[in-house]
Amino acid sequence: MAEITAAMVRDLREKTGAGMMDCKKALVEAGGEMEAAIDWLRKKGLSAAAKKSGRVAAEGLVGVATGPQTGAMVEVNAETDFVARNDQFQTFVADVAGLALSVGEDVEKLRAASYPGTTHTVQEELTRLIATIGENMTIRRARVLKVSQGVVASYIHSAVKPGLGKIGVLVAVESGSELEALETLGRQVGMHVAAARPDALDTSAVDASALEREKAVLSEQARASGKPEAIIEKMVEGRIRKYYEEVVLLEQVWVHDGESRVKQVVQKAGAKLTGFARFQLGEGIEKQASDFAAEVAAAAGTQG
Secondary structure (H helix, E strand, C coil): CCCCCHHHHHHHHHHHCCCHHHHHHHHHHCCCCHHHHHHHHHHHCCCHHHHHCCCCCCEEEEEEEEECCEEEEEEEEECCHHHHHCHHHHHHHHHHHHHHHHHCCCHHHHHHCECCCCCCEHHHHHHHHHHHHCCCEEEEEEEEEECCCEEEEEEEECCCECCEECEEEEEEEECCCCHHHHHHHHHHHHHHHHHHCCCECCHHHCCHHHHHHHHHHHHHHHHCCCCCHHHHHHHHHHHHHHHHHHHEHHHCECCCCCCCEHHHHHHHCCCEEEEEEEEECCCCCCCCCCCHHHHHHHHHCCCC
C-alpha cells in the first residue's frame, strides 16, 4: 500500500474542502490515488463543501458569549436566512462564540481549535455542516473584550435565541460597583450602540484620516459663506463638535432619554467604558443580485 503523506492529505483537503481525518481515510481507501480519493469523498458527501465555497455568504448569525470579566462575539455567515433558523447552525455559532472566550479573536486560531465534544477542529466541523446543510458558510470575524474589574456586557438585537441574532454588541464596563447594576448599565449601553452605530469610544479614538477629511469638507463649506477666516475657524470647530456627537459613543445623546450624554450616564453610575464592539450581520459584504426567473430558465436550458 502506498504511503499516505501529510502533503497528500493537505492536497486532497485543498481540492475538496473535506476534513483532515476524512481526507486521510479517503486516501487509505483509495490506495493513495488522488482521483479515487476525491470520488470516495464525493460518494460520502464529504466534498460538497468545496463546490459551494464560491457562493456569497452574507446571511447567518452573530453570536455572543460572556464569562467573568470577558466577552466574545463572532459572525458566522451562510447563504440564506433559512440557515439561521437551523438548530445545528445555531449550536455551531454558539459553540464558536464560547470558544472565542478562551481562544481569542484570531479567526485562524478559532478555526484550528478543537471543536467541543469532538476529536476534530472547528473548521472540520464547519466543513461537515456545509456538507449536511448544503450551503456555503464561513466564520467571518470575532472580537473579544476584557476588563480588569467590572463586566463585559452583551446585547443582541433581533435575537432568534439567547445570544444569537442579527446585531450583536459587547460593552466593557470597568468599575468596582455591584455586578448586577453594571450588567444593566452595560446592556443599556449595548442597546444604545446597536441603535446609534458609533464609530469610536471617545474623541481620541476617532480615525485621524476620517477627521481630516471631515475638517476639509467643513472648511470648504464654511468658506462658501464668504465670512472671514477667523469666523470660518469658529464655524468649523462648532461643526466638528457636532461631528463628534454623531460618531463618538461617549459624546452621543443617550437614546434612552434623548437628553443626556452617554458619558454623563456612565459617570453618574460610577463606571468607565473602556471598549465596545458592534457586529451587524453581513455589513460590508457585497451581495450578488439574483434574477430568479433567469436562474430557472438557465437551469431548464431555455435561456437563449
